[in-house]
Amino acid sequence: MAKNFTTREENYSQWYNDIVKHAQLAENSSVRGSMVIKPYGYAIWENMQKVLDQMFKDTGHENAYFPLFIPKSFFSKEAAHVEGFAKECAVVTHYRLKNSEEGIVVDPDAKLDEELIVRPTSETIIWDTYKKWVQSYRDLPILVNQWANVVRWEMRTRLFLRTSEFLWQEGHTAHATEKEAIAEAQQMLEVYADFAEQWMAVPVLKGTKSPNERFAGALDTYCIEAMMQDGKALQAGTSHFLGQNFAKAFDVKYLSKENKQEYVWATSWGVSTRLIGALIMAHSDDHGLVLPPKLAPIQVVIVPIYRKQEQLDEITEKVQGTIKALRAKGISVKFDARDTHKPGFKFAEYEYKGVPVRLGVGPRDLENGTVEVARRDTLTKEVMDMEGIELKIEALLAEIQENLFIKAKDFREENSRKVDSWDEFSVEIEKGGFLYAHWDGSPETEQKIKDETKATIRTIPLDGDEEEGKCIFTGNPSSKRVVFARSY
Amino acid sequence: MAKNFTTREENYSQWYNDIVKHAQLAENSSVRGSMVIKPYGYAIWENMQKVLDQMFKDTGHENAYFPLFIPKSFFSKEAAHVEGFAKECAVVTHYRLKNSEEGIVVDPDAKLDEELIVRPTSETIIWDTYKKWVQSYRDLPILVNQWANVVRWEMRTRLFLRTSEFLWQEGHTAHATEKEAIAEAQQMLEVYADFAEQWMAVPVLKGTKSPNERFAGALDTYCIEAMMQDGKALQAGTSHFLGQNFAKAFDVKYLSKENKQEYVWATSWGVSTRLIGALIMAHSDDHGLVLPPKLAPIQVVIVPIYRKQEQLDEITEKVQGTIKALRAKGISVKFDARDTHKPGFKFAEYEYKGVPVRLGVGPRDLENGTVEVARRDTLTKEVMDMEGIELKIEALLAEIQENLFIKAKDFREENSRKVDSWDEFSVEIEKGGFLYAHWDGSPETEQKIKDETKATIRTIPLDGDEEEGKCIFTGNPSSKRVVFARSY
Numbered sequence: 007m008a009k010n011f012t013t014r015e016e017n018y019s020q021w022y023n024d025i026v027k028h029a030q031l032a033e034n035s036s037v038r039g040s041m042v043i044k045p046y047g048y049a050i051w052e053n054m055q056k057v058l059d060q061m062f063k064d065t066g067h068e069n070a071y072f073p074l075f076i077p078k079s080f081f082s083k084e085a086a087h088v089e090g091f092a093k094e095c096a097v098v099t100h101y102r103l104k105n106s107e108e109g110i111v112v113d114p115d116a117k118l119d120e121e122l123i124v125r126p127t128s129e130t131i132i133w134d135t136y137k138k139w140v141q142s143y144r145d146l147p148i149l150v151n152q153w154a155n156v157v158r159w160e161m162r163t164r165l166f167l168r169t170s171e172f173l174w175q176e177g178h179t180a181h182a183t184e185k186e187a188i189a190e191a192q193q194m195l196e197v198y199a200d201f202a203e204q205w206m207a208v209p210v211l212k213g214t215k216s217p218n219e220r221f222a223g224a225l226d227t228y229c230i231e232a233m234m235q236d237g238k239a240l241q242a243g244t245s246h247f248l249g250q251n252f253a254k255a256f257d258v259k260y261l262s263k264e265n266k267q268e269y270v271w272a273t274s275w276g277v278s279t280r281l282i283g284a285l286i287m288a289h290s291d292d293h294g295l296v297l298p299p300k301l302a303p304i305q306v307v308i309v310p311i312y313r314k315q316e317q318l319d320e321i322t323e324k325v326q327g328t329i330k331a332l333r334a335k336g337i338s339v340k341f342d343a344r345d346t347h348k349p350g351f352k353f354a355e356y357e358y359k360g361v362p363v364r365l366g367v368g369p370r371d372l373e374n375g376t377v378e379v380a381r382r383d384t385l386t387k388e389v390m391d392m393e394g395i396e397l398k399i400e401a402l403l404a405e406i407q408e409n410l411f412i413k414a415k416d417f418r419e420e421n422s423r424k425v426d427s428w429d430e431f432s433v434e435i436e437k438g439g440f441l442y443a444h445w446d447g448s449p450e451t452e453q454k455i456k457d458e459t460k461a462t463i464r465t466i467p468l469d470g471d472e473e474e475g476k477c478i479f480t481g482n483p484s485s486k487r488v489v490f491a492r493s494y
Numbered sequence: 495m496a497k498n499f500t501t502r503e504e505n506y507s508q509w510y511n512d513i514v515k516h517a518q519l520a521e522n523s524s525v526r527g528s529m530v531i532k533p534y535g536y537a538i539w540e541n542m543q544k545v546l547d548q549m550f551k552d553t554g555h556e557n558a559y560f561p562l563f564i565p566k567s568f569f570s571k572e573a574a575h576v577e578g579f580a581k582e583c584a585v586v587t588h589y590r591l592k593n594s595e596e597g598i599v600v601d602p603d604a605k606l607d608e609e610l611i612v613r614p615t616s617e618t619i620i621w622d623t624y625k626k627w628v629q630s631y632r633d634l635p636i637l638v639n640q641w642a643n644v645v646r647w648e649m650r651t652r653l654f655l656r657t658s659e660f661l662w663q664e665g666h667t668a669h670a671t672e673k674e675a676i677a678e679a680q681q682m683l684e685v686y687a688d689f690a691e692q693w694m695a696v697p698v699l700k701g702t703k704s705p706n707e708r709f710a711g712a713l714d715t716y717c718i719e720a721m722m723q724d725g726k727a728l729q730a731g732t733s734h735f736l737g738q739n740f741a742k743a744f745d746v747k748y749l750s751k752e753n754k755q756e757y758v759w760a761t762s763w764g765v766s767t768r769l770i771g772a773l774i775m776a777h778s779d780d781h782g783l784v785l786p787p788k789l790a791p792i793q794v795v796i797v798p799i800y801r802k803q804e805q806l807d808e809i810t811e812k813v814q815g816t817i818k819a820l821r822a823k824g825i826s827v828k829f830d831a832r833d834t835h836k837p838g839f840k841f842a843e844y845e846y847k848g849v850p851v852r853l854g855v856g857p858r859d860l861e862n863g864t865v866e867v868a869r870r871d872t873l874t875k876e877v878m879d880m881e882g883i884e885l886k887i888e889a890l891l892a893e894i895q896e897n898l899f900i901k902a903k904d905f906r907e908e909n910s911r912k913v914d915s916w917d918e919f920s921v922e923i924e925k926g927g928f929l930y931a932h933w934d935g936s937p938e939t940e941q942k943i944k945d946e947t948k949a950t951i952r953t954i955p956l957d958g959d960e961e962e963g964k965c966i967f968t969g970n971p972s973s974k975r976v977v978f979a980r981s982y
Contacts, residue, residue: 044558048558070532096589124586171561
């Protein structure tokens, strides 16, 4: 199945598109920039949602739902925010169609007094709501998350990575103190990092964004940053400390224990279906998608190998015990007995779709009480005893999960290096990867570096050592290295 | 807490609004017709989603996601469909804002060539997609569902019952034969009826809609219809047999086993956040919300009764075993040790929020090894031994669930009656409830009855007996009684 597909070497970008298409994850729709997420791709998103939702609940958050539409005037209330989002908004101006001689047209009599923006993010509508919810310190904190669709009118789109509409979660919390809000933003960064590393098997750098890359309206943006196989960076999640910006814009105050009116402190944090793009690009190979077992919709597929119906019946009966034993361990299993396709076709299909473990069972296996176990990450095969196979598979899935993480981490280490001069930087940035370099802290310097090399500061690492140095671009003093890279 | 709230007798409509507001289920937003679903209301929706989603998967369906925006021209392709939805569409006409002297305005240079409709339902965009997915009979059936938000521009809105934006699921299936599609539509009706009766404890009539009440584009609409406490009907779920209408509109054909090109057969089916409105109006009383245990976010609340911190500590320690034992049974428990509110306030709060079982534990209970058990449905209290209380509570929750269903069913039976003449009908319809009457099968007759009485045919019952009779309005012959009522 994979034979006609592009390799990473040949054309990395096409390789990615091929996987999204042929592994049946998503496709472009007839609506410019909007994607259709197909069942197999959506099943990955559902697995992500399930885990993240539980992590949010375990840290005290509740889900709620706020309107899709935001009155235009709300955007104007926070200056940086409107600046950041105004250029990419879908605007609703009318609320009715009608028949005319030219067919169905927008009814000019049904024009809205105030235009509505399809939410690109929900800070404004949510803080307009929190105003009604908060009177005293007793009403705080508010720890709320929503799972929703958002729209940002992108001119150049790529499936999962950048689409006009995408799915995400957005947490919006309100706190009595600055300290508590910062702690919340940091806590959610840790939740995201745990999810990326423990579930997606994607190693991430934790850090903050430079002012140029900060969320529109935030005082500080915490982020997790991952490296893709082409050496480019992908921002996988962000958690913003918003200070009192939105509280001031929407006049949200609380009566403190000391009986004083104070503005409320805020955070917001989100991850999106973009994570599926990160998952694909972190692990997949020239044979197709590779999925970490913990998020794979199908963890184990069993393919019967047979010529006659009696053989299929015998195999079907034989594997029932294994299927049951695997499911009892919470492992998702598919037994593919379709008679419309040959085993070889099925092998190629599941390999391409990244199913972590494939079991092949044929007449000879029945005789010998064996099964052929193939693992997707290493593409190796081994014949094992069918008896007690569930224990070996359970261990194997854990091993694959770990192996993917180590492999991705090794790749990142191999492609991360320190650079100390502009000449070196200009050469190294062309090779891809993360460059740890000194920067003088000025937005102008970052912009100039971006203009010349297309590289930006992906993150200022939280665990970076203090180190005296000179900015690679200006030579001005710097106390810490930051991470430069080209990015998605 | 409930003392200042309106009773059903005084003002049924206000009673409903009070419950939605004061039980903190939802509120109106600053966006006309759009609601904010608050955490407690959203938790009910999450419970509904979890159960329904599993039911859909158990019947072979997968989830996917399709675009929010639909090109205007798609609507024109199915004549009845555009007729049904054109009058209530949110229309996106521009994709950018800009700064001007008057502030932030819509950028006239960013006008879309073709307007986009915010989906009121997704048949058109989905069938445009299915065209790419279907070539041969091997590609069928497609059994897909999506959880999504939709927008219908309603002029008069009520929280949960009718809002411009609401949350729902919409199943869209494609089949090789008419028989299979009808079987699917009927199967999903059964799923909805099971959910309503077994989980919501709301008895429903299963039937089909008359042509006037059919979905725009359907050949047949199956529905479940429930009775609210004011005697009005509420449509709680619909499942449509769409015939080949959308396949023809979007040219979706498949190559049959007999090597012939055939149009594909379709169904669609959905339930929405409206179910929360049904839940409220089916069970609640003048003391507030009453929730069926199987969908209650909090099934058991434990309220400590104490004066001194030592007493609270002692109670807290004592109830740990009970909390653990209840949770081991999958029962959700909240222990409310807030020191900001008195026990009396908490009792009233949980009563108003419809928590099925409340446990009160005070110093005397500690001495005696007892606990006060209050059930929300009957408002009765009983002192029981704390030892082994989890078994009694488990049984009690099942009893409350059943009791709510029986009560609602009895109410429906008491308010359902046969009527055989127009005079009788005109009098009885004013009293509310379901009227079983003969109808001559003509849409014009139904329309005239509606114009005179505001009553419509809610359903043509699937299990109704064949019975010769005369139409109450025209006297023309009829072979079966249908159900008339006023409705939400």
